Amino acid sequence: MNAPTQKPDGAGRTVFVTGASAGFGQAIARRLLEDGCRVIGSARRYERLTDFHQGLPPGLRSNFLPLQLDMTDIEALRALPGSLPAAWQEIDILINNAGLALGVSPAQDCNPDDWDRMIATNVTGLVELTRALLPGMKARNRGYLMAIGSTAGIYPYQGGNVYGATKAFVAQFMANLRTDLLGSRLRVTTLEPGLCGGTEFSDVRLGDPDKARQVYAGTQPLTATDIAETVSWLLSLPEHVNVNRIEMMPTCQAPGGLAVARDV
Template sequence: MNILITGASAGFGEALSKLLVAKGHRVIGCARRLDKLNILAESLGELFLPVAMDVSNIASLPQIIADLPDDFKQIDVLVNNAGLALGTEPAQNANLDDWIQMVDTNIKGLMGLTHAVLPAMVARDSGYIINVGSIAGSWPYYGGNVYGATKAFVKQFSLNLRADLVGTQVRVTNLEPGNVAGTEFSNVRYHGDDDKAAKVYDGFKNMTGDDVGDILLWLIESPAHINVNRLEVMPVAQTYNGLTIAKQDS
């Protein structure tokens, strides 16, 4: 199979790329940082094709897909993994540019690449789109504001794709991870403050990027007649909080 993965230069995307190449699949690894992709390509060999891609530049995406080499041109699986969270401030203190960047990447980029790839899957009556969402798309938390809203979009878009694709053999899954350590997620969220990022993962056993890579591989290799609509996963240490009440002093 040919699998296109966005955000392949680190975290889930890097872990999944390694697993897939080890299984003999061709991987189109896409990210903004071509230098990191090239380093990965050196270790993975000819089955890994590094492609510079900024998913927020929607206008560029159809041409990037059209220019893929013949051996990689048919995309059997699209893993929309690229995404980011920026900031943890309450909405009234948030940076509007951060909000816009999250929308451009998490929503518009995912839509744009799906739109570029999906028609060929439908024409072949075969394919799989895996969107990497988040538990933040279902469970609000302090400071999650626009990040959570973008992942709620990803969840509903995935479900609506399933509705549109009735009668075809094209599958769609929304994978919704909770807390995952060992990726760049919190470093990006805290604008490079490594100390703040590290504290997010203190004191409990986290999931890792490799764990999520294993889950993605399981989805990709699941029987073609089965569709996992949504898959929410958390470390055992993480669960749902109670509803918050701001009590007034009596």
């Protein structure tokens, strides 16, 4: 087994963050840059990435590499390791953040195209990117793989259908990945947030800013900063410590009882 070469406290490590143009991904990228990491931030919307890049303090700007990447482009994902600049090819930390939810209709009324897009992004894209980067991490015998899951993958709710199923897949895939990596120095964690505000998530899901605001009315939800701080904390732990999963909710939310339909 190779000797560990992981650097302490995140300093100098190269991180790959998907979905870095907004929300969780952008907050995670910023926080890890502040921790001293070098960050590759990928997203479909390249102009948003470049705006973020240019807005960084000069001391952090050189440590961020914006990368246009569509998580549904399987060929691009498979070719990724060799397509990165040479100085950025050794990825120490992969944070699979990119994902989306579309619609809240019951299954019988959903648009199957929405289902296909969620599966392609949340499941297939995550699996393909992980598989592309994993051999290098395993060969170097160091690294950390994280994925953003959701409490929707644990607790079913009306309209959750395929979105919840994709996040359940993420949790099980990551748990099995950790099992496959037993005996190595690679760590694997799934973060499963509940109600989170201040991002584009509900805007995209509902397609209506007013309806999106109503989701968070009268609450103090989790924020992207909370997620980024949790990621930073995980990376600060000693390398022999593996946190399998973290389920997070704001204090205004709790796992509810089973729903019951009543005739009135």
